[in-house]
Every structure is written in C-alpha cells, then in structure tokens.
Amino acid sequence: MATSHEIITPPAVRNWLLASADPTQADLLRESFATDVEYDFDGRRRVGIDAVLEQLGHMPRGRFANVSRRVIDRGSGRYTVRLSNPDGTPMPSPGGPMLAMDFELGLNQRGLIQTISPNPQHAEPADLQPALRLGDVIPEFSLPDVHGVDTRWFDPSAKASVLIFIANGCPWALGWHDRIQDVVRDYRQQGVRVVQINANDERVSAADALDASRRRIDAGEFASPLLIDEGQTVARRLGARHTPEVFVIDRDHELAYHGAPDADSERPELHAEWLRAALDGVLADAPVTLRETKPMGCTIKWTL
Incomplete structure (x- = not known):
C-alpha cells in the first residue's frame, strides 16, 4: 500500500x-x-x-x-x-x-x-530488447574497433566465444577489468575468442569517448579486441543493460551463460570464477552448472 x-x-x-x-x-x-x-x-x-x-x-x-x-x-x-x-x-x-x-x-x-x-x-530506449534467454542463438554482427577496423565477433575456429560489455569509467567494470583480461589470456590457447564492447554514449559518459578507449588499447590495457557500438544497435539487440555484462556462447552460437564474471567486483581472489566455470563446461561439452546470474554494475549510458 x-x-x-x-x-x-x-x-x-x-x-x-x-x-x-x-x-x-x-x-x-x-x-x-x-x-x-x-x-x-x-x-x-x-x-x-x-x-x-x-x-x-x-x-x-x-x-x-x-x-x-x-x-x-x-x-x-x-x-x-x-x-x-x-x-x-x-x-x-x-x-x-x-x-x-x-x-x-x-x-x-x-x-x-x-x-x-x-x-x-x-530510463531505457524503447527498442531495447528483453534479455536473451539461455539457448538463444546469438546473431552474427560486426563492429569497428577503436581504430575503425570492422571486426566480426564470431570466429569459425573458436570453440567458445565471450562477449563482454565494458566501460572506461564504471567502478564495477574497472574492478573486474584485470580478472577479465586474465581470462582472455588463460583461455586463448584453448580456442576461446573474447570480444569486449563499449556501447556507452560519450555525450552521457565522457570517459567513454573514442579517444579514451583508443588510449587504453594503445597502452595495452586490453588483451582482446575492443569494439565500439556507437549506435548501440548491438547492445539493444542483445538486451544488454550493464557494464560489465557477460555472454558466453558455445560453438553453435547458443547462449550458454549470461551474467556477471563472479560474485563481487571488489574481491579479486574470486578470479572471475563464474565466467571460468561456464567456459570450462562449454569446452568440455559438459553441462554448465551455473548458467545465469544477475549482471551487476553500471547501466549502459543510453542515447535516448
């Protein structure tokens, strides 16, 4: 009442x-x-x-x-x-x-x-789609990287793929940043492709301006491609709402895990355990025990 x-x-x-x-x-x-x-x-x-x-x-x-x-x-x-x-x-x-x-x-x-x-x-844009469901097929798309090179998220040779929406100024994204880059390095030799995506509107978040993202890439802060979803078409299509937000995708393009890297952005000892467990399951062709968690972090800075 x-x-x-x-x-x-x-x-x-x-x-x-x-x-x-x-x-x-x-x-x-x-x-x-x-x-x-x-x-x-x-x-x-x-x-x-x-x-x-x-x-x-x-x-x-x-x-x-x-x-x-x-x-x-x-x-x-x-x-x-x-x-x-x-x-x-x-x-x-x-x-x-x-x-x-x-x-x-x-x-x-x-x-x-x-x-x-x-x-x-x-406030969310009117065309923001509902969050993807487990087992949904992830559509193919390409986005420019920070230097303008058009890049596909999907690699046919990959045994698993990860899409992660990130931000330059979000404290949650920054708290998980090193753990995410460790996952990229640790799983690269196992055939996992990781693509990180910045979809924030720089007019709302100046920290996410293209130049700022380019400086971070040139400084070696990212271990995988960083793509720019300037029009936010991919974020809206996938129903992404947070930074960071993780999508683990199997070799059939199906969503196998969706959520946060682990339970707490302020506890590095957790080592992105939810993300790692999902990748281990996909790579072993075994059931992923924990398939969905609540994405935690800042909201994507939408163009309304």
Whole structure:
C-alpha cells in the first residue's frame, strides 16, 4: 500500500526522507541506522554504521532536494522510498537519466534501518530488447574497433566465444577489468575468442569517448579486441543493460551463460570464477552448472 511520508510512523523512515532532501541533516541518518546496518548495491556490500555512512557520503544527495518523495509500505518492516520528478520527467544522473531513484529499506524490531539498497530506475530506449534467454542463438554482427577496423565477433575456429560489455569509467567494470583480461589470456590457447564492447554514449559518459578507449588499447590495457557500438544497435539487440555484462556462447552460437564474471567486483581472489566455470563446461561439452546470474554494475549510458 502506497502512503505519503507524512503519515508513515517509523521515525527512521522520516529521518531518511529529511536527510535525502537536505544534506545538512546527514546526522539524522546515524540516529536512524542499526549499528550493524547493511548496505548492498549491485553486489557492493558494506556492513556497520560507519562504513555505510561513508558509502552514502559519496552520493550527491543534494541533487534530490527538489524531487517528490513517496513512501511505499511493503509490509513486514520493509519500505521503499521513491524519489522522482513531480512531472514524471527523467532526472539527470551520472549513470544516465533516471525515471526514479528507489531506496529499499528494511527495519529491525527496534524500528531502525537494518538494510538499505539503492535501486535506480534508469530510463531505457524503447527498442531495447528483453534479455536473451539461455539457448538463444546469438546473431552474427560486426563492429569497428577503436581504430575503425570492422571486426566480426564470431570466429569459425573458436570453440567458445565471450562477449563482454565494458566501460572506461564504471567502478564495477574497472574492478573486474584485470580478472577479465586474465581470462582472455588463460583461455586463448584453448580456442576461446573474447570480444569486449563499449556501447556507452560519450555525450552521457565522457570517459567513454573514442579517444579514451583508443588510449587504453594503445597502452595495452586490453588483451582482446575492443569494439565500439556507437549506435548501440548491438547492445539493444542483445538486451544488454550493464557494464560489465557477460555472454558466453558455445560453438553453435547458443547462449550458454549470461551474467556477471563472479560474485563481487571488489574481491579479486574470486578470479572471475563464474565466467571460468561456464567456459570450462562449454569446452568440455559438459553441462554448465551455473548458467545465469544477475549482471551487476553500471547501466549502459543510453542515447535516448
């Protein structure tokens, strides 16, 4: 049941609303949180009041000062605080236009915020296709690399292929970057072709300008081709939405795995284990045990 925040009884929720509207009220958050509060945003987890407050301090809360606020009571101590423009127009953000910004809050028995998870509702292009399903055939396509050379993703001699949508400035993409390049090197001799794709609109994300991608390639930061999906036709056709987002494809062009490289971009010891396990299964002609996970990271910066 949706209710207005004036009649929501939990003080912690009211304090959250005040702090989101007025950065000078940030101390209210400390009063609202349990000492062992947990913050989770796309696999990036923080535990403890100080760690969570530090994380929230990186968010430019002041930009939400003039938006409308709606509290949705989900029951059982769960609330959604939804911030949006009163006229329904998208809100600008570093990640691209947002239709709304949701904060999912879970309260403990004392009425303090125990869990918090941001959930941005980014605007998507009308022709963005649904996410591919396992077993779907990946269409053939070609894209220019950073030097303008037209490049096909498919190599007939490859025993498996990997498509990965990446970004130059996304902290998730950067966190997984070295692990992904290690996969490219480790599996190259086993007949695996990896193609990395940047589909971000540089007008939304200056870090993804062609010159910036070219500099990274020329500096040797990538172990496989980096293709530029300038018109975003491939990303829209494949239903890609995040950076990074991984598609493992078998020799019959069928999707064998879709999701994240592993469970946490901040834990290099995980070694892209989900991606590696999928490739091992495809190369052995064995069933892939974990075939689908939630892609985690920044949203693709769409041209709307």
